[in-house]
Amino acid sequence: MTDDWPTVLARSGLEATYELFPDDVREAFSSAQGLLDRMKADPHYTDEPAHVFRPAREGVDR
Amino acid sequence: MSDDLFYMSAAEAGRKIAAKELSSLELTEALLSRTEAIDGDLNAYIEVTGKAARATAKGADEAVAKGQVKGPLHGVPVALKDIIDLESVRTTAHSKLLLDNVASSDAFVTAKLKEAGCVITGKLSTHEFAIGGPAFDLPFPPARNPWNPGHHPGGSSSGAGTSVAAGMVPAALGTDTGGSVRNPASCCGIVGIKPTYGRVSRTGVVPLSFSLDNVGPLTRTVEDNALVLGAIAGHDPRDPASAARPVPDFTAGMKDGVKGLKIGIIRHFYVEDLEADTEMAASIESAADLLRGMGAEVKEIRLPPLSEYAACNRIIMLSEAYAIHRKWLETRPGDYAAVTRRRLLPGAFLSAADYVDGTRKREKLVAAFYEAMQGLDAAITVSSHETPASLSDMQEVERTYSRQARAPFNLIGNPAIAIPSGFHSDGLPLAMQIVGRAFDEAMCFRIAWAVEQELNLGTRRPPV
Numbered sequence: 001m002t003d004d005w006p007t008v009l010a011r012s013g014l015e016a017t018y019e020l021f022p023d024d025v026r027e028a029f030s031s032a033q034g035l036l037d038r039m040k041a042d043p044h045y046t047d048e049p050a051h052v053f054r055p056a057r058e059g060v061d062r
Numbered sequence: 063m064s065d066d067l068f069y070m071s072a073a074e075a076g077r078k079i080a081a082k083e084l085s086s087l088e089l090t091e092a093l094l095s096r097t098e099a100i101d102g103d104l105n106a107y108i109e110v111t112g113k114a115a116r117a118t119a120k121g122a123d124e125a126v127a128k129g130q131v132k133g134p135l136h137g138v139p140v141a142l143k144d145i146i147d148l149e150s151v152r153t154t155a156h157s158k159l160l161l162d163n164v165a166s167s168d169a170f171v172t173a174k175l176k177e178a179g180c181v182i183t184g185k186l187s188t189h190e191f192a193i194g195g196p197a198f199d200l201p202f203p204p205a206r207n208p209w210n211p212g213h214h215p216g217g218s219s220s221g222a223g224t225s226v227a228a229g230m231v232p233a234a235l236g237t238d239t240g241g242s243v244r245n246p247a248s249c250c251g252i253v254g255i256k257p258t259y260g261r262v263s264r265t266g267v268v269p270l271s272f273s274l275d276n277v278g279p280l281t282r283t284v285e286d287n288a289l290v291l292g293a294i295a296g297h298d299p300r301d302p303a304s305a306a307r308p309v310p311d312f313t314a315g316m317k318d319g320v321k322g323l324k325i326g327i328i329r330h331f332y333v334e335d336l337e338a339d340t341e342m343a344a345s346i347e348s349a350a351d352l353l354r355g356m357g358a359e360v361k362e363i364r365l366p367p368l369s370e371y372a373a374c375n376r377i378i379m380l381s382e383a384y385a386i387h388r389k390w391l392e393t394r395p396g397d398y399a400a401v402t403r404r405r406l407l408p409g410a411f412l413s414a415a416d417y418v419d420g421t422r423k424r425e426k427l428v429a430a431f432y433e434a435m436q437g438l439d440a441a442i443t444v445s446s447h448e449t450p451a452s453l454s455d456m457q458e459v460e461r462t463y464s465r466q467a468r469a470p471f472n473l474i475g476n477p478a479i480a481i482p483s484g485f486h487s488d489g490l491p492l493a494m495q496i497v498g499r500a501f502d503e504a505m506c507f508r509i510a511w512a513v514e515q516e517l518n519l520g521t522r523r524p525p526v
Binding site for chain 2: 008012013014016017020021024025027028029031032033035036038039041043047048049050
């Protein structure tokens with residue numbers, strides 16, 4: 001668990017949830033970090049996000 | 063009561079009703095009786111709307127008598143996953159949080175089914191909010207697999223898989239954000255399609271993840287699936303993702319065969335990235351051989367690793383889902399099932415930049431798919447990496463649940479259909495996926511129909 005845990009928790013807005021379900025909230029933090037590691041995003045600064053609505057609206061054939 | 067009615071396809075039922083060889087009321091009564099007889103052990107339905115179904119069926123028969131047949135599904139019963147609105151009936155999402163949530167109008171897809179003359183028989187079990195399940199700490203019990211009620215039926219459209227496979231209804235609507243139509247289809251030995259993103263409106267459907275959610279049908283045959291998709295597809299200006307595209311007759315070229323088609327096989331998803339059960343993997347290879355035998359050219363293609371698609375899908379899904387559930391997770395966390403809470407909470411720890419990076423990664427993963435699909439008509443791969451686990455071993459359920467190759471196609475947006483590919487030695491169904499080009503669901507159905515005819519698995523029925 002990070003040294004900044006109180007700050008991380010406060011920023012998440014889940015203080016009250018943590019009081020009731022501390023294990024779930026701690027696991028959620030670890031799970032999110034694990035997902036970010038596995039995604040391997042490493043984008044270049046010019047990389048655009050996916051515009052998921054575009055093919056639907058414009059009928060792009062792909 | 064005859065098994066023939068329980069397992070009659072939607073297409074055959076529609077033909078017989080239109081020809082006055084069968085009444086919609088007779089079929090509806092038979093299926094409601096079967097549901098009453100067996101659903102106490104399977105938990106497919108949350109609410110059966112029997113009275114309304116009988117009235118609709120009677121009206122459908124009266125219309126036939128006047129020569130007013132609405133189409134191939136006229137008078138055919140269909141059930142809805144309980145996150146899809148049916149006017150004046152609760153949409154609970156299988157959750158304590160929405161127990162009193164009565165729909166004020168029909169979802170777009172419900173209205174389309176009614177326009178097609180279908181008889182709505184009720185609302186079906188789901189994983190809570192289409193993400194949390196199977197679970198035993200919810201207001202309704204989890205659906206069970208008709209092939210072995212000790213095992214789960216897949217999800218999140220769990221009741222849809224169970225009800226269709228058990229002969230309670232010939233077709234059901236589910237939703238698919240990371241594979242939730244194709245998973246129960248795979249686990250229950252039936253057919254389920256995630257259409258192209260934008261093909262089917264989500265208006266009136268409880269959202270999980272706006273850029274990944276789709277509505278799709280589950281049926282026992284490929285032809286039925288094509289008919290139901292044809293009935294629910296179409297432009298809806300109330301859904302910002304809805305495509306303004308004509309809806310073809312998805313059955314038109316379905317029987318054209320696969321000779322001359324070029325089909326990719328994404329083998330590394332189940333051999334290298336995440337090793338599948340040997341019988342599951344063998345069934346995909348057998349299907350590839352079958353397609354070759356029928357004249358298709360099948361060649362291996364490679365995409366980025368499955369884990370990258372899965373993680374990217376989860377980051378986008380959790381970010382979007384958390385935006386929907388944040389208020390409840392902060393103020394009523396105890397009203398969720400434990401598994402739902404645990405699956406949703408990671409979204410609290412993903413930043414806006416993480417979400418945007420997820421969508422940037424998505425663009426790259428989409429591009430890699432299109433590059434690999436150059437010159438191909440479709441691709442095949444695994445759906446689930448193994449058959450469904452026993453509900454008596456929730457750790458095994460949790461361990462195996464994410465072992466799948468469906469989420470990449472939610473991320474990409476292209477259509478993907480799951481169909482049976484055999485039976486495991488444990489008695490549970492095996493399944494494969496066929497992925498098509500954007501808005502080319504017709505090609506998915508064409509390949510799926512050819513495999514279905516060759517394997518001829520439809521005569522085998524679950525022991526219920």
